[in-house]
Amino acid sequence: MSLVDASVLTPCPAAALLASPIPADGHTMAADSLLRYLQIKVHHLIQRESWNRIHVVGGYDRQAVISGHEKTGKLFNVERPTAEIHGRELVIKAFPGNDYVHHYALIIATYLAMTNKPADIVRYELPDPVVCRAAVELLDLDMDGDLVIVGWGLAHLAPAADAWIYGPGYAWQQARLHGRRVIYLGFLHSIWGDVAGRVVTRLAELGARDVVYVGKVGALQPGVEPNTRLATGNTSLLGGTTVTWHDFFGDFATAQPGVHTGLHVTSPSILLENQGWLTEHAEHAFVDPEIGPMGAAAHHAGIGFGYLHVISNNLARHYPADLSNERGRDVVHRRSILVEQIRNIIGNRMAALSV
Structure with missing residues (x-):
């Protein structure tokens, strides 16, 4: 078991919050730049396949599916959130922190909206403070x-x-x-x-x-x-x-x-x-x-x-x-x-x- 609490392995617990996509036309980044930014962040399983539900949680788990969009040619900050498949539902594991979990959920929801895919499937769960402290x-x-x-x-x-x-x-x-x-x-x-x-x-x-x-x-x-x-x-x-x-x-x-x-x-x-x-x-x-x-x-x-x-x-x-x-x-x-x-x-x- 990683730093994710076992309860998050149920893909969408009651504590999950809806991640609403951000309107691209009101953002400070131009729409084409914003989409490129999202494409280099979003896990390849989300870009290649359709899912019934995506649930973003806090958990540092390198045994899960590693993103095909992780950075290369660098020593640090190369790892992206990983993914765990539960049938047609996907659990995305981001390093435990309230801001990062919320940020990555917004990334996914906004990417889906900008590529004309259903964005209301994205939920996120803020990590327990104990998990956040244990990770650091x-x-x-x-x-x-x-x-x-x-x-x-x-x-x-x-x-x-x-x-x-x-x-x-x-x-x-x-x-x-x-x-x-x-x-x-x-x-x-x-x-x-x-x-x-x-x-x-x-x-x-x-x-x-x-x-x-x-x-x-x-x-x-x-x-x-x-x-x-x-x-x-x-x-x-x-x-x-x-x-x-x-x-x-x-x-x-x-x-x-x-x-x-x-x-x-x-x-x-x-x-x-x-x-x-x-x-x-x-x-x-x-x-x-x-x-x-x-x-x-x-x-x-x-x-x-x-x-x-x-x-x-x-x-x-x-x-x-x-x-x-x-x-x-x-x-x-x-x-x-x-x-x-x-x-x-x-x-x-x-x-x-x-x-």
Whole structure:
């Protein structure tokens, strides 16, 4: 048995909620880009076959049917939710987290609606908090006041390509940077939304003093071209409440050329970021699902947190690069330059702290 409670193996328990598709014509992504984004996320069994019911649950189960659309050529965040067949009903198992389960159910329902298939067959069940905590508690590292760098681009940030030590769903390596031990930590699965907050809580329990999250955000200001600038800050709007944390970078990152700062907004799903949502948050700077929960968890645990992200897309203006074509050659090249800048900023910040 995986981390899924046995009760979810009945394909549609009474606790299941309907996943309503998002209208494509009101979304901040153009319809063709939105459909491409969905196609690279939806499990191949859903794209190839018709089902009477689809039920999305929280459970990390690599023994179930692995998606044919999992990423290749990457070390981390390569795994998609898996599937378990029950006759003409399908159970989709996403890594346990409220935001991720809901997000993936919206992905499936919206994909079905956009491809003219019945979308009212999709239900989701929010995972038990005990299951969510147990999934993250599989992370087990020996730390003592270390800096942990977690997230995206780690293959280019960590010093050794062949030094990764693997655990259940993650890999890590350590190095010394300006006299301090640094842990590079990557996850094979997504740590979407509230999962990322629990990761920070777990790292604090294990002895981390600071956590730096490297990833990607969407810009909410129309003049910011994707893949040309970095984002940082120490404040996020999370569930209608402003949260602030002790910023690992202080004012150091914001003083660097090409680094943009401002108030971040936490959104539990890209599918919810329609034009009405954009109008409501037009005065803010960035959006992603993880920064707010991570910053709030760090603040609660009394440790430092900082993010330094590539601005990967723009919700306020359509640019050629968006979330549907991230593997394009020009995008990859531009991001490689930004990752090198991230490496330099982290190194220089560590050097300044060691003085």
